[in-house]
Amino acid sequence: MDTVSSQPGELTISLPSARCPVPSENISSSLPVELVRELWLAASAESCDLTLTELAAALYTIGAKSNHGLPIEVRPNAAQKATFFRALRLPDLALAKACALGREAAWERFLILYRAPITQAAIAITGSPTxxxxxxxxxxxxxxxITEHNGQRRSPLASYSGRGSLLGWLRTILAQRHIDHHRRTYRETPLDINDVPEPPPTPTPLPAEINRLAQAIANTLETLPSEDRFLLASYFLDEQTLFQIARILHVHEATVSRKIKRLTTSLRKQLLRNLQSGGLSKRAAEEALGADPRDLELNIRTLLQTSHSKPFSNKTSHAEPDQR
Structure with a gap:
């Protein structure tokens, strides 16, 4: 691969390797060539017909847009950039970018992996197979x-950043499109004002109940043991798989699954007790738990990272009896 030095310690990719198809345009990005080659291999980008240069350009754009996962005032160094890139879901990212570029091999793989899950998710969202x-x-x-801009085909897959799973991203897009369709058809449906009864007033959450719920959540999460907070943050916020969490805790995947299930069940019961002890009836407490999370002024990640409980237990480094 031909390279030209752009800055001390960095190499500029100017041409792809012989194994990579040459892109229609010469795309350059100031990234260490060995790092990009490592990421290209980890992403299995060749199987998606995505060139090394195309992946490098995508990585450069994603890193620059998010400041490599660091606060805006921090200037990331080479090591921090590399850590950010390696943490991305590289196979998902390569597949999405190749599909956005219209690569046939990528689309064949996409349909094999995601056609059934997307359809199942869509049926669950709409509540109807049709x-x-x-x-x-x-x-x-x-x-x-299908949408074109200035004569060029545009795909939403081009906006996927690799920071979460591609399947989770697709489910979010599905849900949003369903909401958009519902709002559009609702506005377009003609109404016969003589037959339509006056709609009931839309209930709004009471500020007192919202405040009680927020306080109950904060109190419950802050007192959780370190391992429980780690499980919640890893699984629900960082979207790590059971396998990834199990490797960190040195336990079996089934153990992690049971722990998360028990933990979520226990949290709900504890929140109900806290709400009832705060003066709400059982029915009011149940209704409060169904409040829109956007009404709550809470930073869940901060709550899970701040605790008055004891540090992480050493017992998590030993596998439970059911480990295989």
């Missing part, structure tokens, strides 16, 4: 890039 298949089909069309 509507679910329609929603899934409309998403496929959108992802393929």
């Amino acid at each position: 509507l679910g298949h329609d929603l899934a089909d409309s998403l496929y069309s959108e992802l393929f890039g």
Whole structure:
């Protein structure tokens, strides 16, 4: 690979290796060539027909846009940049970028991996097999890039950053498209004012109940043991898999699954007790738990990182009896 030095310690990619298809344009990005080659291999980008240079350009854009996962005032060094890139979901990212570029091999792989999960998710969202298949089909069309801008096909997959799972990102897009469709059709549906009864007033959360719920959540999370807070943050906020968490804790995946299930059940019971002890009836407490999370002024990640409980227990480094 031909390279030209751009800054001390960095190499500028100017041409892809012989193994990589040459892109239609010469895309350059100031990234260490060995790091990009490592990431290209880890992403299995060749199987998606994505060139090393194309992946490098995508990585450069993602890193610059998010300041490599650091606060805006921090200037990341080479090591921090490398850590950020290695933490991305590289196979998902390469697949999404290749699909956005219209690569046939990538689309074949995408349909094999995601067609069934997308359809199942769409049916679950709409509550109807017919509507679910329609929603899934409309998403496929959108992802393929029917929409054009300045004569060029545009696909939402180009905006995927690799910071969460591609399947989770697709489910979010599905849900949003379902909401958009519902709002659009609701506005377009003609109403016969003589037959339509006056709609009941929309209930709004009481500030007192919202405050009690926020306080109950804060009190509950702050007193959790370190391992429980780690499990919640890893699984629900960082979207790590059971396998990844199990490797960190040196236990079996089944153990992690049971721990998370017991923990979420226990948290709900504890929140109900806290709300009832704060003066709410059992029914009011149940209704409070169904409040829109956007009404709560809480930083869940901060609460999980701050605790008055004891440090992480050494027992997590030993596998439970069910480990295989």
